[in-house]
Amino acid sequence: MAGLALAAGIGLPLIVAFIPGLPGREAGAQTTPKRQEILVVSYAVTKAAFDRVIPQFRADWKRRTGQEVVIKTSYGGSGSQTRAVIDGLQADVVALALAADTLKLQEAGLIRPGWEKENPNNAVFTNSTVAFFVRKGNPKKIRGWNDLDNKSVEVVTANPRTSGGARWNFLGLWGSVTQTGGNPARARAFITNVFRNVETLPKDAREATDVFVKRNRGDVLLNYENEAILARKTGAWTIPTIVPSTNILIEGPVAVVDRNVDRKGTRKVAEAFARYLYSDAAQRAFANEGFRPVTARIKAETRSRFAPLNKVFTAGSFGGWNTINRTFFGNGGLWDQIFRTSR
Numbered sequence: 001m002a003g004l005a006l007a008a009g010i011g012l013p014l015i016v017a018f019i020p021g022l023p024g025r026e027a028g029a030q031t032t033p034k035r036q037e038i039l040v041v042s043y044a045v046t047k048a049a050f051d052r053v054i055p056q057f058r059a060d061w062k063r064r065t066g067q068e069v070v071i072k073t074s075y076g077g078s079g080s081q082t083r084a085v086i087d088g089l090q091a092d093v094v095a096l097a098l099a100a101d102t103l104k105l106q107e108a109g110l111i112r113p114g115w116e117k118e119n120p121n122n123a124v125f126t127n128s129t130v131a132f133f134v135r136k137g138n139p140k141k142i143r144g145w146n147d148l149d150n151k152s153v154e155v156v157t158a159n160p161r162t163s164g165g166a167r168w169n170f171l172g173l174w175g176s177v178t179q180t181g182g183n184p185a186r187a188r189a190f191i192t193n194v195f196r197n198v199e200t201l202p203k204d205a206r207e208a209t210d211v212f213v214k215r216n217r218g219d220v221l222l223n224y225e226n227e228a229i230l231a232r233k234t235g236a237w238t239i240p241t242i243v244p245s246t247n248i249l250i251e252g253p254v255a256v257v258d259r260n261v262d263r264k265g266t267r268k269v270a271e272a273f274a275r276y277l278y279s280d281a282a283q284r285a286f287a288n289e290g291f292r293p294v295t296a297r298i299k300a301e302t303r304s305r306f307a308p309l310n311k312v313f314t315a316g317s318f319g320g321w322n323t324i325n326r327t328f329f330g331n332g333g334l335w336d337q338i339f340r341t342s343r
Contacts, residue, residue, distance in 0.1 A: 037070040038092035038266050038273065041085055043078040043164055044206040045224055046095060046126075046252070049289035056285065057276045061269065069269055077204030078164030085110065085257065092261050092270040095125070095254045095277075097164025097205075100321040100329070102255050115255040118274075120294075125277040126252040127292035129309065130172040131228050132242040133212060133221035140219045144244050145176035148220065149193045156218035157198060158208040160328075160335050165205035165250075167329060169222040172248040174328075175313045180246060188338065195342035213237050224250065225307070226290030233290070243307035249314045252291070 042050060054071050061069050074081065074089065078097035085091045086108045094111075096102055102123075105111045116123045134142050140153050148155055158166035173194060177187035202208040205223055212221035228241040254274045261267040276282055283298040292306055293299050318324050328334045 033067070035068045035070060036266060036269050037072065038270050039072045039074065039090055040093045040095065040273070041074045041081050041089060041091035042095040043081060043097040044075050044204050045165070045227055045230075047073070047075045048230055049126075049286045049291060050095075052285040052289065053277065053282045056281050057273055060276065060279075060281075061272065067269075071273075077158070077162045077207075079162040080203065090260050090264070091257045092264065092266050093254065093256055093273055095252065097250075097252060098167060098321065099123075099251065099253045099315065100167065100325050101164060102253055103321055103325070105255070105257065110257050110259045111255050112258045115258075116253070118256070118271075119254060120278050123253045123255060124251040124294055125254050125282075126286050127294055128224045128226045128250040128252070128290070129243060129247045129292070129307075129312075130169055130222055130250070131225040131307075132244070133209075133223060133228060133239045134242060135219060136240065138240055138242075142220050143242065145173065145246070148173070148197065149190055151197065153197055153220060154199060154218045155194055155197045155220055155222065156208055156212045157201070157222040158205050159201035159203055162203045163205055163208075165208075165224055166201075167324075168224075168248055168250045170328065170335065171315065171318065171324070172222070172244075175248055175317060176244070176246060179311065179313045179317060188334065192338050192342050195338060198342070213239065224290075225292075229290030229305070233288075243309075245308065245310040247309050247312060249309075249312045251315065 040050065050073060054073070058069050058071065061067060078101050082096060082101040082104050085094060085105055094102060094105065102111065102115065106113060106115065132142055134140070141147065142153065147153065157169050160166040160170050170191070173191050174187045177190050178184060200211065202211050205227065208221060209223055209227060211217050225243055228239070231237050254277055256267065256270045256274055261270045278295060280298060283293040283295050287293045287298055287302040287305065293302060315321055315324060326333065
C-alpha cells in the first residue's frame, strides 16, 4: 500500500509517515469501529524494519477481526522521542531504544508500572550490539575497544544526552573495562580518553552515520550492528565493520502508553500490535533488517547472519536502568563529568 508523508502535528524534529487503510467491514460487534488509528513512536534506525512489520500486522489484524487499522509512525532520536511523548505526542505504542526512556514515560504517569511483564522477554523484542565502522583497509588498525584510546583515532558517536544508541555505546565502552577485570576508575579514565577523540556529538545514531558516511568524518563510528547489516543488504554503502566479541547486548523494549490508549479507546489494537512483534513473521522481518531476534525459533534460524559474541553483558550487569540513569546519565552523573573533562 502506498505511503503518504504527513506533517507532524507539533513542531518537533521527527520523521513521520502515514500508512493509510482502506474502507473495511464491520468486525461483528456493532461497538467495533470499522477503522481504528494508532500512533507508533520509535527511534530512527527501526524505520526499515517497521516498514515491513506494519503491513504484516494490518493484514493479520484485518484477517482476524475484519477491522482496518490506520498506523501512523514517528521516528527520531530515542531521547527526543521520549520528550515528545511526555510533551504531548499521542503515542499508543512506544518502541524506544532502551528501557531507560520507557521508564521516563512511566515516571511521567503515561505508562503504568509493570509494563515490562506485559509482553514476553521483559518486553524486549529486538537485540543488537555495538559495531565499529572503519575506513577501507582499516588504516588505523582498529580491532577492539582498547584501540579507541588513541589520540590519532577520531571517534564518531552520537550524544548520550539525546541518543539511546549513544548510551549503549557508552555502556559498551564502560563494560569493556569493568566486565573484563578492570575497576570503575580505570573505566572512567578510558572513556574520558575516548571522548577526547570525539570531535562532534550528533543527536542520534542515524545522524552519526551520516557524519561518518556522507561527510567522511572520523576514523571509526560506533553504532548499531543492525545499521551495518542493513546498509550491506540495501547496497547503500559498504564499509568494513568490526563487532567486538566482548560486547553489550542492546535491548529494545516495547510498551503500550496506558494513558493515551485508555483516553483514545485503542488499547485492544495497541496491545495486539505490541504482541505481534514477537510473532515469527515480525521477528523474521526484524532479523532481515539486521536486528538480532529474541525468540528461540528465529534465533536458531538466523544465527549465521550475526557476528559471534564470546562475552556478553547487559544493562542488568550495571544494576538495571534505574541505577544506570542515576549513576551515568542523570544530571551531574558520570556522563556530565566525563563530558566536561573531555572537551
